[in-house]
Amino acid sequence: MDLTTLIVNYNTAGLLSQCICALRASAKNISHEIVLLDNASADDSVALLKSEYSDCKLIFNDKNVGFGRANNQCIPFIHGRYVLLLNTDAFVSEDTIDKTIAYMDTHAECGVLGVKLLGREGEIQPSCRYFPKPWNIFLRSMGVLSLFKSVQDIDDMDWRHDKPRQCDWVPGCYYLIRKEVIDEVGLFDPRYFLYYEEVDHCFATKKAGWQVHFYADTTVVHIGGESAKTEGTLSLVGGQLDVLKNESELLYFRKNFGHISVLTHLVLSTFVDIVNLTKKLIKLKIDARLKYAFKRSYLLWSLYFKTRLATVASR
Numbered sequence: 001m002d003l004t005t006l007i008v009n010y011n012t013a014g015l016l017s018q019c020i021c022a023l024r025a026s027a028k029n030i031s032h033e034i035v036l037l038d039n040a041s042a043d044d045s046v047a048l049l050k051s052e053y054s055d056c057k058l059i060f061n062d063k064n065v066g067f068g069r070a071n072n073q074c075i076p077f078i079h080g081r082y083v084l085l086l087n088t089d090a091f092v093s094e095d096t097i098d099k100t101i102a103y104m105d106t107h108a109e110c111g112v113l114g115v116k117l118l119g120r121e122g123e124i125q126p127s128c129r130y131f132p133k134p135w136n137i138f139l140r141s142m143g144v145l146s147l148f149k150s151v152q153d154i155d156d157m158d159w160r161h162d163k164p165r166q167c168d169w170v171p172g173c174y175y176l177i178r179k180e181v182i183d184e185v186g187l188f189d190p191r192y193f194l195y196y197e198e199v200d201h202c203f204a205t206k207k208a209g210w211q212v213h214f215y216a217d218t219t220v221v222h223i224g225g226e227s228a229k230t231e232g233t234l235s236l237v238g239g240q241l242d243v244l245k246n247e248s249e250l251l252y253f254r255k256n257f258g259h260i261s262v263l264t265h266l267v268l269s270t271f272v273d274i275v276n277l278t279k280k281l282i283k284l285k286i287d288a289r290l291k292y293a294f295k296r297s298y299l300l301w302s303l304y305f306k307t308r309l310a311t312v313a314s315r
Contacts, residue, residue, distance in 0.1 A: 017047025
């Protein structure tokens with residue numbers, strides 16, 4: 001078997017057909033299997049999967065266990081040399097599967113491969129990314145990252161996206177993995193309910209001696225955020241998604257860079273909030289955003305203790 005594609009669905013019944021049709025058209029020249037897992041969707045997903053995709057391996061959860069854990073459930077059903085993690089809101093081009101597998105076949109050092117991601121209107125999305133660290137997050141938040149030329153931005157977009165290159169990590173919406181990598185380092189740390197799964201996995205992959213590559217000669221249209229829309233408001237501080245993202249960030253820093261990095265991140269983030277609050281007060285701009293600094297700082301520190309100093313997941 002050349003390829004096993006894992007698709008985790010959560011309340012995206014309206015996207016499944018387009019996603020899977022594009023995938024099958026792109027994979028017509030290889031031996032391919034699809035594993036579909038539904039993460040306790042509340043829409044018509046279950047009925048659709050049972051009626052239209054009975055030829056795939058179907059898994060149905062009775063509760064939403066998160067993105068990483070759901071993909072981990074699929075590991076026993078993998079038979080391919082390569083494993084593709086594909087979001088339901090990501091639509092591959094006709095040449096995507098053939099080209100990316102051919103690239104992996106000729107680049108034995110590449111353990112994980114991502115592609116050029118495009119938005120609805122054809123705009124390039126961040127597709128070739130660098131590891132987040134307390135310092136680069138702090139400098140970006142302060143708006144002074146450009147002054148520190150030696151510090152790598154997480155989403156550096158100032159380069160031509162027309163050639164393959166190495167990077168630190170690639171987004172999980174199209175995430176092609178060599179099966180040997182999964183055999184060696186596993187798939188996702190189950191502590192991440194949502195966010196940072198692929199960041200952490202790429203970190204482990206590179207630590208094990210493999211490379212992570214960006215491949216430029218095909219595109220995947222990525223809508224983004226469709227499943228997340230059912231979990232809360234992205235911009236709401238203290239909302240469900242904000243909690244999950246900040247929790248995963250703390251867990252990631254503690255696991256890969258140690259306790260000091262977590263404390264550094266907390267202190268620097270709090271400093272940014274104090275600076276922003278001070279600017280507002282100086283300008284006498286008393287509005288609802290004043291509460292943002294307090295809420296964000298409180299959220300970060302409360303998650304730090306709730307996760308037992310960033311060592312365990314809260315759900």
